[in-house]
Structure formats: structure tokens, C-alpha cells
């Protein structure tokens with residue numbers, strides 16, 4: 114989450130300052146974390162959620178969906194498509210809030 118939080122803040126700065134080239138590198142560490150989490154899910158290792166552990170499947174679905182939207186963000190930033198980048202930033206922000214509402218204390 115630390116990596117993601119940092120990447121998202123860099124993304125907001127990148128939009129505000131019109132420096133979309135900063136977005137793709139910012140998400141490199143996030144991709145690494147994603148691989149670790151996916152591995153854990155596949156191996157059925159226990160991922161402890163602060164609340165609503167019984168909705169673990171929903172968490173995995175939201176997590177995957179979130180990363181699909183991150184991919185769209187990174188692609189849009191590489192194409193310098195500011196409109197699409199802004200749309201993805203809005204979408205991702207809503208997903209942060211929604212997932213935290215369900216699974217964070």
C-alpha cells in the first residue's frame with residue numbers, strides 16, 4: 114500500500130503539472146507488490162484483512178479490477194492522453210475509497 118500510495122500521489126502531481134511521463138515509472142513498484150499478492154492468493158496463503166475477512170473473494174475481485182484500471186492509466190499516460198488519464202485517476206480514487214470502506218479499519 115505504501116508503494117501504491119506514493120505512486121498515486123506522484124500521479125496527481127503529474128496531472129496537475131502536465132508531466133505524464135512520471136506516471137509509468139511510479140507504478141513499477143506497485144506491479145511488484147501485485148505479483149507478490151497474486152502469488153499469495155494462488156498458493157492460498159492467508160492474507161489478513163483488517164475487517165470483513167469473510168468477503169475475501171470480493172477483495173480479490175476488487176484488487177484485480179483495480180489493477181486493470183491501473184494498466185489503463187499507465188497506457189493512457191504513455192500515450193500522453195490527458196483526458197483518459199484524468200478519467201482513470203477519478204476511477205481509481207473511487208476504488209481506493211470503496212475498498213477501504215469495506216476492508217480497512
Ligand code: HEC
Nearest residue numbers: 114115117118121163175176179205208209212213216217
Ligand atoms: C482492493 C482493496 C484496496 C484498494 C483498491 C486500495 N486499498 Fe489501500 N488499503 C487496503 C487495505 C485492506 C488496507 C489496510 C491494510 C492493513 O491495515 O493491513 C489499506 C491501507 C492503505 C493505507 C494505509 C497504509 C498501509 O499500508 O496500511 C494507505 C495510505 C492506502 N491504503 C492507500 C491507498 C490508495 C491511495 C489507494 C488508491 C489509489 C488504495 N489504497 C486502494 C485495501 C485497498
